[in-house]
Amino acid sequence: MTKRVPVPLLVPAVLGLIFLILPLVGLLARTPWATLPARLAEPRVVEALRLSLLTSSLATVLCLLLGVPLAWLLARVEFPGRRLVRALITVPLVLPPVVGGIALLLALGRRGLVGQWLDTTFGITLPFTTAGVVIAESFVALPFLVIAVEGALRGADSRYEEAAATLGSTRWTTFTHVTLPLVAPGIAAGAVLCWARALGEFGATITFAGNYPGVTQTMPLAVYQTMESGDLEGAVVLSLILLVVSVAILAGLRDRWLTAP
Amino acid sequence: MTALLDAHLVVNRDAFHLDVVLRIAPGETVALLGPNGAGKTTALRALAGLAPLAGGHLRLDGEDLRRVPPEKRPIGVVFQDYLLFPHLSARDNVAFGPRRHGMDRRSAHAVADRWLERVGLADHGRRKPRNLSGGQAQRVALARALAVDPVLLLLDEPLAALDARTRLETRGELRRHLAAHPGATLLVTHDPLDALVLADRLVIVEQGRVVQEGDAVTITARPRTDYVARLVGLNLYRGHGAGHVVSLPGGFTLTSTDTVHGDAFVAFSPAAVALHAHRPDGSPRNTWPVVLDDVQHHGDNLRVRLDGPISVAADITPAAAAQLDLSPGRELWVAVKATETRAYQA
Amino acid sequence: MRIRIAATIGLTSLIVLAGCGGGTGPAAAEKSGSVTGPVTVFAAASLTESFTTLGKRFESTHPGVEVTFNFAGSSALATQINEGAPADVFASASPKNMAAVADAGTPATFVRNQLVIAVAKGNPKGITGLSGLTGPGLKVALCAEAVPCGAAARTAIDASGVKVTPVTLEQDVKAALSKVRLGEVDAALVYRTDAKASAAAVDAVEFPESAKAVNDYPIVVLTTAKNPGGARAFVDYVLSADGVRVLTEAGFQAP
Secondary structure (H helix, E strand, C coil): CCCCCCHHHHHHHHHHHHHHHHHHHHHHHCCCHHHHHHHHCCHHHHHHHHHHHHHHHHHHHHHHHHHHHHHHHHHHCCCCCHHHHHHHHCHHHHCCHHHHHHHHHHHHCCCCCCHHHHHHHHCCCCCCCHHHHHHHHHHHHHHHHHHHHHHHHHHCCCHHHHHHHHCCCCHHHHHHHHHHHHHHHHHHHHHHHHHHHHHCCCHHHHHHCCCCCCCCCCHHHHHHHHHHCCCHHHHHHHHHHHHHHHHHHHHHHHHHHHCCC | CCCCEEEEEEEEECCEEEEEEEEECCCCEEEEECCCCCCHHHHHHHHHCCCCCCEEEEEECCEECCCCCHHHCCEEEECCCCCCCCCCCHHHHHHHHHHHCCCCHHHHHHHHHHHHHHCCCHHHCCCCHHHCCHHHHHHHHHHHHHCCCCCEEEEECCCCCCCHHHHHHHHHHHHHHHHHCCCEEEEEECCHHHHHHHCCEEEEEECCEEEEEECHHHHHHCCCCHHHHHHHCCEEEEEEEEEEEEECCCCCEEEEEEEEEEEEEEEECHHHEEEECCCCCCCCCEEEEEEEEEEEEECCEEEEEEECCCCEEEEECHHHHHHHCCCCCCEEEEEECHHHCEEEEC | CHHHHHHHHHHHHHHHHHHHHCCCCHHHHHHHCCCCEEEEEEEEHHHHHHHHHHHHHHHHHCCCEEEEEEEECHHHHHHHHHCCCCCCEEECCCHHHHHHCCCECCCEEEEEECEEEEEECCCCCCCCCHHHHHCCCCCEEEECCCCHHHHHHHHHHHHHCCCCCCCEEECCHHHHHHHHHCCCCCEEEEEHHHHHHCCCCEEEECCHHHHHHCEEEEEEEECCCCCHHHHHHHHHHHHCHHHHHHHHHCCCECC
16 A cells, blocks of 8 residues: 555656646646537537447447457458568558548549449449448558457457367357457457547548538547637637537446446 | 277377377277377377378278368367366356257257256256366366267376375266277276276377286286386386296396396385395395485385496385484385285296 | 737737838848747648648748648638637638728738639530530539638629539638549639639630639737737738739739
8 A cells, every 4th residue: 555656657647647638738728618508509510429439339340340350350360461561451550540530532432443433333432321321431440440359359368269160160250259359348348449530530531431411520630620620718618519519428337247247 | 899999090290209009999098108298198189180280091981081171070089178168157068069060059958958967966967167176177178078979988187187086086987987998998097096997998198109908917917117106106116037047147146036038127126125224144035235315205205316336216105204304314224025016928 | 828818919019019110021020030839720622732831931031930720611710710819810802801800900912812703624614604504414512601702603693693512512712623633513603813723624604704703811819819920920921022923923913
């Protein structure tokens, strides 16, 4: 109880904490509390919030569908070039999201590598659509999920999978009946990270999906545009809403899912 | 009796090379006994299909299993730390195998309930593995492995994770279940007592090779390696026999009432070794001077390790020890009666 | 510290006086001779090409001066300046954004700009005016109304009575134009100057309603300028005959 914390550790730790919290304090200090309720009820705010929650949730589902199998492949199957694949997956982590947006345009845009074919064959164009927002968000959020789930899979004892095999379980049933339940907490943590990243996505979204209220204007875009128009107060309000909603949801999930079994 | 399992396992893993032949008859339990790193678990994994064979053959009930994946082999495994699925109840753990073999949920649960009852855990079916004691988990693991009606049952150190008391109870119970198993059973262990109690026959491996095999009586009476001798608690020496005398390398000789010629072993129990403060005289026996190296408790007695022309272990009573002043470096005399030694062909 | 501030204020008033009394233009600036140091110019995105050219020429006639530009949507620039970004000169694409800046002195209008419809090279959709932007499946990008090109577009569209539904509201005119260049939209309302700067990739379609939405571009030396001397000299150069020539060549109209 009375163990002393060494000063060379304590001071930077406290400074780090202040550094993280100070901007939030700044946000709260400038919040116009009196006009807050009226601002909250504004249709464009409700619209942007609804869109943000919808797209980030859809992006999380998409990331789960693609990311969990990918993580399994990386964690459980030896194949040539695995290290390269793992390095490639982390690229969207370090890539500025705007660059990601441009890259998405060049691949999935109306004149993009694949987008051109989608347009001529199926008449599907992704930019400026809500689906485009989901894709932009998934692109930047997927690495978070893959890395979290791969870590969980590597941490899980693969001998359980061998035990399942000796009981007559094929690799697929082992995956669904043994592996998935074993790494469920890791998947949940990855999904939450992924969702949070998707919710905060700005650069790739505005570049790839554009900015139109009700269709592609998510909360971060609304914040930016409000700020641009000189309405700092409005931007603060929107930021606060985004902050409160994400913290509330993360806290809720933490209690329900993320506590150790 | 024809062998149900007929295997010649050749496995190469890094620098380790395993090459053992195993044959097990229906209803027979064979213990694969050996020191750590001898390749016991590797052999078990190769049988279960979890480690690839580099050569040899593997036939079970006449079927060549070499290219059969683990999930298709009629083999049940009890793993060392049981590996019960932590997210499933005891009942679902046992029902897991039958379900994977195509049984519907209701029938699989019925099978599971029957097995849980057999191992005395009928009222523990709903418990998760983390709420089971070590002994209970061991029994669930056994029930899970047997619930798929395996032709070959493999047990990897099934009692190693248990405390001494539970171990005693579980060992007896396990013996009963193994006796009831109609297929072949291979028990991997490093504990000679487990092997002696549970197995009909012992196969002893060291460094990936079989060094000795046979029934318990033969092996305990006539060990052929230092490891086996230590395992069964005998002093063992190898030398050249000429009648009643066996000459060891270095010129030391031991006398036995047995007759042996050529390459030979001499073995005697530590309890047969008498210690004296001075050179004993009298009847014809093996005597030589020694220096005390180390004393340890061994059951109710003391086990004394002694250096000299040959190293030897002696078991003495605490009363005898009190008269001798057993401090390291103490010089003593050893005497072993010729009638207490056993000499046999190497 | 206090002494330095006093000196800076003194210098500012001196330059302002000189600016009022003397002639404008490069000759006057050259004569001052004492103009040195970095000058930071915040300019509307639509000024990117012409101001870059002007900056280079200004530096060559004013050795010792280094001009740095920050090009972005005018509203973003106004916000940045109000939040304390270190700018010496602000050139906005509309008086509204200029008025939003608290530290603006007395701005002068230096050019005017008009909207055109930017379309892909060769005008594949055959767009001839605002009414051509309403076709089904036709994708149009506008600037967000917070930025001048967006406000002007709104005015022009309202004047025409045509109902144009854009697919996106871009943050500045360059972003809107790039969506045309990428082929992601079929048309965008942008400034004539921007279309001209990208003439290799896009065609400009003039339309009559743009006359109702002419943008005045004001420029000012900010009262918070760290280098008021250099700032004044740059503004004077923009307003000089040399400056006007570069700007009109880029498609701007003289005020």
